[in-house]
Amino acid sequence: MPGFEIFGDEERAEVADVLETGVLFRYGFDDVRGGHWKTRTFEAELCRALGAEHCHVCSSGTAALDIAMAACGIGAGDEVIVPAFTFIATIEGVLQAGAVPVFADIDETLCLDPASVKDRITDRTRAVVPVHMCGSMARIDEISAVCAASDVVLIEDTAQALGATFRGQALGTFGAMGCYSFDPVKTITCGEGGAVVTDDEALYHRAEQYADHGHDHVGHDRGAEGHPILGTNHRISELGAAVGLAQLRKLDWIIQTQRRNKARLREAFATCSEVTFRTIPDPAGDSATFLSVLAPDEETARRWTSVLAGAGVPGCFYWYDNNWHYPRKWDHLREMRTPGKSPLTLLDPPPDLSEMDIERSDQVMSRTISMLVKLSWTDGELDDIQERIRTALEG
Numbered sequence: 419m420p421g422f423e424i425f426g427d428e429e430r431a432e433v434a435d436v437l438e439t440g441v442l443f444r445y446g447f448d449d450v451r452g453g454h455w456k457t458r459t460f461e462a463e464l465c466r467a468l469g470a471e472h473c474h475v476c477s478s479g480t481a482a483l484d485i486a487m488a489a490c491g492i493g494a495g496d497e498v499i500v501p502a503f504t505f506i507a508t509i510e511g512v513l514q515a516g517a518v519p520v521f522a523d524i525d526e527t528l529c530l531d532p533a534s535v536k537d538r539i540t541d542r543t544r545a546v547v548p549v550h551m552c553g554s555m556a557r558i559d560e561i562s563a564v565c566a567a568s569d570v571v572l573i574e575d576t577a578q579a580l581g582a583t584f585r586g587q588a589l590g591t592f593g594a595m596g597c598y599s600f601d602p603v604k605t606i607t608c609g610e611g612g613a614v615v616t617d618d619e620a621l622y623h624r625a626e627q628y629a630d631h632g633h634d635h636v637g638h639d640r641g642a643e644g645h646p647i648l649g650t651n652h653r654i655s656e657l658g659a660a661v662g663l664a665q666l667r668k669l670d671w672i673i674q675t676q677r678r679n680k681a682r683l684r685e686a687f688a689t690c691s692e693v694t695f696r697t698i699p700d701p702a703g704d705s706a707t708f709l710s711v712l713a714p715d716e717e718t719a720r721r722w723t724s725v726l727a728g729a730g731v732p733g734c735f736y737w738y739d740n741n742w743h744y745p746r747k748w749d750h751l752r753e754m755r756t757p758g759k760s761p762l763t764l765l766d767p768p769p770d771l772s773e774m775d776i777e778r779s780d781q782v783m784s785r786t787i788s789m790l791v792k793l794s795w796t797d798g799e800l801d802d803i804q805e806r807i808r809t810a811l812e813g
C-alpha cells in the first residue's frame with residue numbers, strides 16, 4: 419500500500435495549479451479558480467478507472483464509510499455485519515450511524531465467509547460490509563448473492579484494495595456503494611482522503627449532500643443552493659485531491675509493479691513445504707499490496723514471525739497479536755469507551771460488544787503472516803529478501 423513511496427513531479431505540478439490561484443476549496447469560487455477543479459477531475463477519473471457511474475471524493479476512508487451508511491439509510495439500532503479481520507474504521511462507520519456492528523467470521527480468503535454472513539443475518543440486519551483486506555478480494559459474488567436473497571444492503575470497504583478486480587469488475591462496484599481510502603499507507607494517497615462510488619444516482623446525491631452539510635450543489639458559485647437533508651462536513655481540500663489525481667494516473671504502473679514484486683516473494687515462501695497461501699478467489703484481479711501466508715498451526719506461525727524478523731525480512735505482520743486489525747485486541751470497543759453516551763446504550767437490551775463469536779476467525783488469524791509489498795524494491799533488494807526468507811524458513 420505504497421502511495422507514500424511515489425510522491426514526485428506529477429504530484430507537485432497538480433498542487434502548483436491549486437497554489438497558483440489560492441482556491442484550496444472544492445466548492446465555490448467558480449470565477450477565480452483558473453479553471454482548476456481538482457476534486458471533480460479526480461472523481462471523473464476514478465469513475466473511469468473503476469467503471470462506476472458516480473463518485474464523491476471526501477476527507478477520509480472513515481468519512482466515506484459514514485457517508486455510505488447515511489446515504490443507504492442505515493440508522494439507529496440497525497444491525498450491520500462486519501468481518502472479524504479489518505481496521506477499526508469499518509466499525510466506526512457503523513457506530514457513527516447509531517447502528518450495531520455484528521462480527522461474522524472470515525475464512526482463508528482473510529475476508530468475510532459468506533456462510534458466516536448468512537448465519538448472522540437477523541430481522542434487524544440492514545447491511546453487510548465486506549472488507550477486501552490486504553489488497554485481495556472477498557468472495558464478493560457469493561456475499562452479494564446472500565445480501566440479495568435477504569434484502570440487505572451491500573456496502574464494500576475497499577479502502578485497502580483500490581485497483582483490484584473480481585472477474586474483471588473493480589472491487590467497490592458490486593454493492594450499493596463502495597468506499598475507498600487515500601490515507602498515508604493506502605495504494606494511492608492524498609495525504610488524507612477517501613471516496614464513495616455508486617451506480618445509483620439518488621444514492622450519489624444523498625452522499626454528496628450529506629458530506630457537505632446537506633447542500634444540494636445547484637447553481638453557479640453556490641448561489642442557489644437548497645438543503646434537502648441534514649449532513650456534516652467530510653469535504654476534502656483541493657490540495658489533497660490534486661495529489662490524489664496525480665497518484666491515480668500512476669495506478670496501473672503501481673499494480674503491475676506490486677504484482678511483479680509479490681510474485682518474487684511468493685517464489686521464496688513456496689520453497690517451504692509447510693507454507694500455504696491465502697485463498698484469492700480471482701488471482702488475476704489481486705492488487706498485490708501484501709503477500710499473506712498461513713502456517714499449519716499457531717505455534718509455527720509465531721516461530722516464523724520471529725525467525726523472519728531475525729533474518730531481517732522487512733514488513734511482516736502477525737495480525738493476531740497486533741492491536742490495530744483484530745477485534746480481540748480492541749478493548750476500547752469491547753468496553754464501548756465512547757466519549758459521551760452512545761446511542762447503543764438506549765437499545766433494549768443494549769448490545770454487548772465484548773461478546774464475539776469469532777473462533778473460526780481465530781483459527782485463521784492465529785496462523786496468518788502478511789508481508790507488505792513495496793514498489794521501490796530493486797532487483798538486487800528482491801534477490802536479497804528472497805534469500806533471507808528461504809534461510810529463515812529452512813531453520
Ligand SMILES: *Cc1c(COP(=O)(O)O)cnc(C)c1O
Pocket residue numbers: 477478479480481504505507508549575577578598599600601611612
Ligand atoms: C484505512 C482503512 C479505512 C479508513 O480509511 P482512513 O482514510 O484512514 O479514514 C477503512 N477501512 C479499512 C479496511 C482501512 O484499511
